[in-house]
Amino acid sequence: MEVRVEGLVKRYGRVLALAGVNHVFPSGALTAVVGPSGCGKTTLLRVLAGFVQPEEGRVWMDGRDVTGVPPQARRCALVFQNYALWPHMTVFDNVAFGLRLQRLPASEVERRVREALALVELDRVPGIERRRPKELSGGQQQRVALARALAVRPGLLLLDEPLSNLDAKVRQRVRGEIRTLQRRTGITTVYVTHDQEEALSIADDLVVMDGGRIVQSGRPEEVYAHPEDPFVAEFLGSTNVLNGTVGPDGRILPSSEGRLLFRAEDTALWPAGQSLPPDYAWAPAEVVDCLFLGHVYRAYVRLGDTVVLADTKARVGPGQVVVAVPRDRLLVFSGSEPAARR
Amino acid sequence: MRSPSPSLLGLVGRAALGALVLVAVVGPLLSLGLWSVAERWHWPAPFPQQVGMKYWSRMLQGDPLRALTRGVTIASVTTVLALAMAVPVAYLAARRRLPAGPLALALFILPQAFPQLPVFASATVLFYRWNLAGTVPGVVLIHLVGGLVYAVWTLTAAFRSIGPELEEAAQNLGASTTRTFFRVTLPLAMPGVVASAILVFLHSLDEFNGTLLVGAPYVTTLPVYMYTASLGYELQIASVTALVLMVPGVVLLLLLERFLRAEYLAFFGHL
Numbered sequence: 001m002e003v004r005v006e007g008l009v010k011r012y013g014r015v016l017a018l019a020g021v022n023h024v025f026p027s028g029a030l031t032a033v034v035g036p037s038g039c040g041k042t043t044l045l046r047v048l049a050g051f052v053q054p055e056e057g058r059v060w061m062d063g064r065d066v067t068g069v070p071p072q073a074r075r076c077a078l079v080f081q082n083y084a085l086w087p088h089m090t091v092f093d094n095v096a097f098g099l100r101l102q103r104l105p106a107s108e109v110e111r112r113v114r115e116a117l118a119l120v121e122l123d124r125v126p127g128i129e130r131r132r133p134k135e136l137s138g139g140q141q142q143r144v145a146l147a148r149a150l151a152v153r154p155g156l157l158l159l160d161e162p163l164s165n166l167d168a169k170v171r172q173r174v175r176g177e178i179r180t181l182q183r184r185t186g187i188t189t190v191y192v193t194h195d196q197e198e199a200l201s202i203a204d205d206l207v208v209m210d211g212g213r214i215v216q217s218g219r220p221e222e223v224y225a226h227p228e229d230p231f232v233a234e235f236l237g238s239t240n241v242l243n244g245t246v247g248p249d250g251r252i253l254p255s256s257e258g259r260l261l262f263r264a265e266d267t268a269l270w271p272a273g274q275s276l277p278p279d280y281a282w283a284p285a286e287v288v289d290c291l292f293l294g295h296v297y298r299a300y301v302r303l304g305d306t307v308v309l310a311d312t313k314a315r316v317g318p319g320q321v322v323v324a325v326p327r328d329r330l331l332v333f334s335g336s337e338p339a340a341r342r
Numbered sequence: 343m344r345s346p347s348p349s350l351l352g353l354v355g356r357a358a359l360g361a362l363v364l365v366a367v368v369g370p371l372l373s374l375g376l377w378s379v380a381e382r383w384h385w386p387a388p389f390p391q392q393v394g395m396k397y398w399s400r401m402l403q404g405d406p407l408r409a410l411t412r413g414v415t416i417a418s419v420t421t422v423l424a425l426a427m428a429v430p431v432a433y434l435a436a437r438r439r440l441p442a443g444p445l446a447l448a449l450f451i452l453p454q455a456f457p458q459l460p461v462f463a464s465a466t467v468l469f470y471r472w473n474l475a476g477t478v479p480g481v482v483l484i485h486l487v488g489g490l491v492y493a494v495w496t497l498t499a500a501f502r503s504i505g506p507e508l509e510e511a512a513q514n515l516g517a518s519t520t521r522t523f524f525r526v527t528l529p530l531a532m533p534g535v536v537a538s539a540i541l542v543f544l545h546s547l548d549e550f551n552g553t554l555l556v557g558a559p560y561v562t563t564l565p566v567y568m569y570t571a572s573l574g575y576e577l578q579i580a581s582v583t584a585l586v587l588m589v590p591g592v593v594l595l596l597l598l599e600r601f602l603r604a605e606y607l608a609f610f611g612h613l
Contacts (some may be wrong), residue, residue: 051510072516084511088529097525098515152515 001062001075001155001188002027003048008057010043017043018054019212025205030182030189032203032220034196036235040212041192045158048190049078061156076156077149081164083141085133091117091144092129098152116151119181120144139170146178150185157182157189163198175202196236200224208232230261230333238264240308246332250276252283252323254304259333266329267310269299272320282324290316377581397578406567406583412478413563417546420482424489424542425497425535432497433527437506450494461487462552469556476560484552489542496541496602500534501527503603537601540594547590 003025010018017040025031033041046052047059050071058067066074077098085094095116099109117123120143133141142162149157162178163171179202182189193199199206199220206220208231216223216232227233234241245258252260260281268280269287276282285303296311301323310323377383378397380390401407434440435447465484466475474480504527512522528535550565558566564587572580 049510049514051514071510071513072518076514078511078514080507080511082505082507084505084507086508086511086526086530097512097517101516101521148511148515 003156003188003190004060005044005047006058006060008044008047008054008059010040010047010052010054016212018047018057021057021209021212021214023207023214023217025188025190027188028186029204030179030191030202031205031207032191032193032199033207033209034193034199034235035209035215037194039209041194041209042160043212044209045078045160045190045192048156049076049158050074074156075152075154076158077152077154078158079145079149079160079162081161083133083145083165085141085144085148087133090130090132091122091136094133094144095129095148095151097148102152112151113147116147119150119185120147121177122147138166139174142166142174146181150181150187154187157187159189159191161193162191163193163195171198178202200236208235210235227261227331230259230331233261233331238309238311240264240267240306242303242306242308244304246281246327246330250278250281250327252281252303257334261331261333262325262329264298264309264311265296266325267301267308268324269301269310269312269316270322270324272322274322276322276324279327280324281327281330282322285321285323287316287318287321289318374581374584377577378585380578397582400579401582401586405562406564406579406586409562409564409567410586412561413547413565416478416481416485416561416563417543419478420485420489420546421539421543423482424486424493425539427486428490428493428497428538429528429535432494433501433523435494435498436501436504447494447498450491458488458551462555465552466555475556476558478561481553481557481561481563484556485546485549487552488549489545492541492545493538496538497531497534500531500537503534504530533601533603537598537603540598540601544591544594548587 005021005023005025008018008021009016015038019040021040021044033044035041043052047054050066050069050073054067058065060066061074061076086097089097092113095113096109099112104112113129114123117129122128122140122143125140128136128140133144136144142165146162159178163174166174175198178191191199191202201220203220205217206223207217208215208223210231215229216227223232224236227236230241233239240262242252242260243254243256243258244252244260245255246260247253270276270282272284283303285301285308287299288302288307289300290312291298291300292315293311296313297315299310299312299316301308301310301321303323308323376390379393379395381394381396382392383390431440431446431450440446462484465487469475469480469483474483508526508530509522512526513519517525547563548565549563550569553561553563554566554569557563562570564583568580568583568587571583
């Protein structure tokens with residue numbers, strides 16, 4: 001199902017939750033909507049589900065205007081952040097709820113419930129369909145919530161921070177499983193999260209939101225490599241921000257005229273005094289500290305009055321160095337206002 | 343050094359407390375029990391001279407039994423009516439969709455805020471005008487005044503403790519608002535419904551002031567009967583009635599403890 005939104009505006013009191021949102025969610029793709037809390041991503045999701053009526057703008061699903069259509073008639077299934085499983089029903093009844101509403105015969109309901117439970121790999125837990133949500137682990141509850149949504153074979157699957165209540169280990173695994181599941185079923189999916197790593201890893205199509213607007217969207221690799229906006233650059237990855245400009249010889253000069261953004265993994269440290277190839281921007285600096293992160297060492301380097309991060313393969317001792325960033329990896333913006341536009 | 347054994351003072355204090363509880367709780371009960379079986383008990387004898395079940399057997403027939411069954415009927419009708427009215431009001435209040443919400447809620451706690459007697463007395467005047475005085479519907483109405491307070495507030499708390507996303511999940515899968523309410527919301531609010539039913543039932547069963555003012559002399563419930571009995575110096579009948587009245591109270595309160603959750607009570611009075 002292709003979903004298109006046009007000019008969505010929604011206010012809560014004086015807060016502008018959606019400030020004119022336009023986007024096409026491609027059919028069969030997983031679109032991750034990412035942004036800091038309060039950026040409007042959850043409101044966008046609730047507009048798609050039909051729980052929030054936009055003040056302006058339209059929602060189209062497969063070319064049909066569904067803006068005024070109530071949530072019951074939208075064929076989109078929402079997985080809630082806290083799962084919203086019904087505690088007074090068994091797992092079976094939870095998953096069967098939507099199917100029974102469609103007045104399917106009991107045998108068909110049973111078949112579809114088993115199919116949905118198998119899809120989320122809960123069929124391996126014997127007797128789970130007779131248990132109540134409270135008797136399940138967080139990860140299992142999450143799967144039941146997914147199964148309940150998938151059982152009705154929705155045209156659009158909406159996931160609201162689906163992993164935020166799981167611990168780190170389980171989160172990694174379930175994230176991969178959601179990805180696989182989405183590929184296998186081909187259901188158009190909108191996945192809302194505040195975790196940039198989660199969004200980058202799972203998305204076919206990435207939407208970055210801030211202050212009720214879509215700041216940038218596109219393939220995750222594209223958005224990560226070419227942020228069009230200081231906010232996006234800062235939000236994705238470990239990004240250094242310096243107030244400064246690059247001189248003709250490549251030297252970084254402190255200045256209030258411009259802002260330079262570069263990622264820790266693009267930042268190299270050279271011995272002081274060594275001459276650099278011409279395609280680098282550089283500045284003399286001093287290593288303050290160096291932490292071992294497992295896959296890299298992260299050096300804290302004092303450059304003027306700011307500390308920037310540089311990821312290195314080997315440990316670097318304290319002392320004078322040259323910070324060097326390839327020119328094509330350096331993002332130059334004019335002005336020096338803070339990146340967040342709120 | 344060993345720690346000193348429990349101090350004498352502490353022991354004495356605990357014993358005194360125990361004695362106090364014994365006197366305050368068991369004492370009156372014991373006296374009621376004694377009076378209920380005393381067929382002849384003249385001062386200054388410490389115990390009844392003649393003990394028997396005469397008054398208990400009188401309780402199980404005639405007027406007292408009629409008062410009991412009538413009281414139970416009135417309490418049942420009051421409970422059903424109170425719930426029927428309170429469930430929709432409480433649900434709308436909990437979801438903040440009640441027009442003038444806090445004000446409407448305050449309306450339901452108002453009767454408890456004033457001294458009851460004047461409220462009931464002025465209600466009685468109105469009831470005479472409407473030919474409701476001395477009728478069962480009149481007594482039910484006066485019981486509803488207090489009963490609705492318990493029902494609305496307990497139920498509002500019960501509905502408020504149910505996350506709206508549980509309802510949204512049902513609507514998201516295609517359930518209408520009505521079906522969502524009966525399949526999701528109401529079953530989850532059941533402990534609160536049972537708790538408020540018990541509260542209303544007990545309130546009605548034990549209500550005295552309004553019943554006497556509105557119902558007497560034609561509608562007599564057990565508390566009113568007990569009152570008239572003790573006025574006539576029939577302490578035995580009054581004692582038997584009191585003990586009989588205690589049974590549903592104790593049983594239902596024990597039940598109530600299972601259903602009434604702390605968060606329901608914590609909500610009382612919060613607008």
